[in-house]
Amino acid sequence: MNTSRPVITGRKGVIAAGHYLATSAGLKMFAKGGNAIDAGVAAGLALTVLKPNQNSLGGECPILVYSPVEKKVVSISGQGTAPGKATVQWFKDNGIEVIPGDGFLGAAVPGLFGAYCTALMKYGRLTLKDVMEPAIDLAENGFPLHRGLRDCILFEEKKFREHWTTTADTFIPGGRVQELGEAVKQPALGKTLRKLVQSEEAFRDKGREAAIQAAVDCFYKGEIAEEILRFSKNTPSMDLTGKKHTVLLEMEDFIKYQTRIEEPVYTDYKNCRVFKCGPWTQGPVFLQQLKLLEGFDLKGLEHNSHKYIHTLVECAKLAFADREKYYGDPDFCNVPMDLLLSEEYNKKQRNRVDMGKANNNRLWEEINNNGSDINIG
Known part of the structure; x- marks a missing residue:
């Protein structure tokens, strides 16, 4: 394939991310003596600021890591768990056949932060403060509005203005959708990120891993979880059901959540x-x-x-x-x-692939797995 883009090479490391400022955030970690995991976590945290329409601290983050020490690939489960109250019976009782893809009803415990911190603790070298500095800077001082984010804001503008007014405060500042290149600032997110770093700093004398774990506890067992629940339980949100709902999550869901390292x-x-x-x-x-x-x-x-x-x-x-x-x-x-x-x-x-026509029929194969039941959880 012919392309005008050069092949990127490096003697000490290479990083690719979904935004050039996230790539820059990762490269800065190499300069601090960090490794590929530090760079990846820094880039990922930066992306939660740069591309909030695609990922955020409230989202998920599946991670694959190759450990040269253990000489194997591991999977870090950054998928949050569903609320304990989110049962099939609850949705039936409330007349909901399909869980809406927006609003609060589909919200799970956010897995992203725990996954990044697990990767950092287990396989990185730097502190949470180190890898979070670029994200904090981008949140507080802003970054140029890019087309992908602006298009998303325009698409959801009516919903933001009428139903998600706190989102509008951030992404439609002063009641106006910003132009490409204008600075997007997210001071509330910056405050959250700083709170997590402060939690780490308070436990610095306990060692690197204990300090990072303190930030994890702040998110899942402390102020951050409490604030997430305070807002989402007291601010009914319109969703695709055509009604307003609050979140099903409880503090117990956050406290019980654990990031897992698994076999891939x-x-x-x-x-x-x-x-x-x-x-x-x-x-x-x-x-x-x-x-x-x-x-x-x-x-x-x-x-x-x-x-x-x-x-x-x-x-x-x-x-x-x-x-x-x-x-x-x-x-x-x-x-x-x-x-x-x-x-x-x-x-x-x-054998089900017909080279002469497209297969638009029922495609999945019924599997007889030695009599075991197969269900979707």
Whole structure:
């Protein structure tokens, strides 16, 4: 593929992020003596400021790390858990058939901060203050409004003005959508980030890991969790049900939450071993696609020819259909990952790819997994 962009190389490290200022934040960690994990955490925290329309402290963060010391890849579960009150019966009793994708009803315990801190404690070198400095600067002093964020603000402008007025205070300051390049400032977020750093600083004499853990406790067991619940329980929010609701989360949900380090899911494709987080994410879908494509002669198809694209799309559809049918929280349902990645299963699935037409029928395969029940949690 021809491109005008140069190949990026480095002698001590390379970082790529979704915004150039996040990349810059990561590079600064190398200058401080940090490693790749420090750089990744700094870039990720910066992105919560730079791209709040795509990720935030209230969101999730699946992480894969290769540990040169342990000589293995690990998965850090940055997916928050659902509220204890969020039962099937509760939604039935309240006449809700589908959990809305906006508002408070779908809110889980935020997993992102715990995941980043776990990565930092276990595999990084620097302090939380070190890696959070760029994010604090961007929140307090601002960054140039970019097209992706502005387009999102314009798309949601009516909702912000009528229902999410505190969001409008931040992203429609003075009642006006800012122009591209104007400084976006988020002082409340900056205050939150500083509070977390202050919690770390208060325990600095206890050692690096204990100090970072103090910030984690502030978020999940202290002031931050309390403020999240105070706002979301006292500010009913309009959602796609057409009604206003408050959050189902309780303090107990935050206190019980623990970030976990887990074994990743992997498959071998040609000469590569490819890793993903578990089926609590959609990551294994990519592994399923690779297993399906392994049985096709992609090299023999002209790159981006209609047959090439058709093969990729049909295999993707089969893999995503399995996601809808079988994926879920392994703590609550049996996800037959070994079977889904097995050659026997994928050989049968490949036979469902018709090179002459698109398959728009029911795509998932009923799996008889030795009599075990398969549910979505």
